[in-house]
Amino acid sequence: MTKHGTRLLTTIALTAASGFCAVLAEKPPLPGRVTIWAPSVTIGGPAFNDQTIRMIVHPSLSGSSVRIHLSNLRSTTPLRVGRVSITYQADGATAAAGSLHTVTVSRATSFILAAGTEAFSDPIPMQVKAGQNLLISLYLPNKTSSATWHSDAFDTTYLSDAGTGDHTNDIDGGRYTRTTTSWYYLSGVDVLASNHSTIVAFGDSITDGYNTPKGAYARWPDDLARRLADSRHPIAVVDAGLGGNRVLTDAPNIWQGFSAIKRFAHDALDLPGVKTVILMEGINDIGNDAGPSGAPLTAQDLIGGYKHLIKQAHDARVRIIGGTLLPNSSASYYTESREAIRQACNQWIRTSGAFDGVVDFDQAMRDPAHPTSLRPSYDSGDHLHPNAAGMQAMANAIDLQLLTK
Incomplete structure (x- = not known):
């Protein structure tokens, strides 16, 4: 970790044939960036395999130009992320129609986080309001090791069944057949909110x-x-x-x-x-x-x-x-x-x-x-x-x- 406020983050490199982008470095946060949600993350979470995780984020402040902090900080193996999306929550695992955004990291929709690292997403062109729940979905195409997680979310996280593929772009929540009360591979959300x-x-x-x-x-x-x-x-x-x-x-x-x-x-x-x-x-x-x-x-x-x-x-x-x-x-x-x-x-x-x-x-x-x-x-x-x-x-x-x- 670098000096206060920068969170300079790196991942491993892969060949172009892999189809995944390697994130080499993350620029320091821009002026006016404010963290609106961020759980502590620890070691010891469960493993996943060809599954999508859909998590609720409850913002504490309104803002724009959203960034997501993705974390493999406490895991011991590289993490392939096949796709990430963000949307407003309608109800349960169901997204609000017309609000879904694909999330990129260094302009790539698929990427790898090395063990012990984190990354900021690219800014997402959406507004968030304090108290308006978001749904953030991660597709993990390969079998993972023990997850970086926050065990006691006291909120509902939705999981698709293993082996069922990518459901990050699903509006309907029907393919999310299981629930837990933890957050996985997610360590924060920040926004542009000047003078806050x-x-x-x-x-x-x-x-x-x-x-x-x-x-x-x-x-x-x-x-x-x-x-x-x-x-x-x-x-x-x-x-x-x-x-x-x-x-x-x-x-x-x-x-x-x-x-x-x-x-x-x-x-x-x-x-x-x-x-x-x-x-x-x-x-x-x-x-x-x-x-x-x-x-x-x-x-x-x-x-x-x-x-x-x-x-x-x-x-x-x-x-x-x-x-x-x-x-x-x-x-x-x-x-x-x-x-x-x-x-x-x-x-x-x-x-x-x-x-x-x-x-x-x-x-x-x-x-x-x-x-x-x-x-x-x-x-x-x-x-x-x-x-x-x-x-x-x-x-x-x-x-x-x-x-x-």
Whole structure:
């Protein structure tokens, strides 16, 4: 990965007889580019074979001249992409009539991404509106290895059966016979939106939307995007939450990703148009007692991780706002010693002045009668993850003036 904002991306070369174009390099983003959607991607997805994947993208800001970010970043073999399309969603896997566009990369409709690389598409001449769902379809003509993916989309992805060919140009969704709740080989969408910017909500499963309704866009970053859209200062909001993720150490389940320290540049700082990050992460470090090098975790360990992320953001000239960690007594993670670490970290976030601003999610979400617990009306049932009402309360706790400076 290159310096902040460029995401210079390469792929392997093939002979002309292959019928596929090799993308040699991607130019830096143009001025005015703003990322409107971008999930974190990890290793460990399923394999595909002569199939089309049709995925929903829910834009957080309106714009034009769409670009798609395609990713083979976490896979171990080259990826042949036979064709890509984008359209407005009518219903389910069915496209809106007259809106389908073929997507090219370096002016080629078919191309190969080398293992460990990504690419931007060429700009697509279409307008998108905040909240108007898009369908992005990828045809994969050959058997793949384990996919680069985002496991917990909390949205519906549509798959054709293996061996049934290219359905990227289908308007009717009838050939998409299976569904999943993950995104594959797709790491972002950006648009031209002059005088706008992107906020990245960076965190773990709470930010990712665990226990929120499928397809409802009820995560706190979604709610924040809607608040901003209703204000005089609409700003794109990207959800870089990743279930099970930790600040300091890689999660043992590979689909929960590298540590926040390792993934921060790719998942947040390198996105076109990013201006501000809201960081709320650390409960998985605390709940798993996951200190550096296998040692028991201390509050100073986690604070050291926050300082590392703050430095990365400031070196990239990006503002970073700290979010306090939510109360979780009665959850499986909870012990008195772990609670002491949470309290110490929250106190540091509130008072150190190290962040460029603070959102006190803990205060907004706690039960007034039992301050170490989630308010019952915000609890999804596991005493750790908020429900839809709780997600809205988190979004409401953010002072919009912090984001519109």
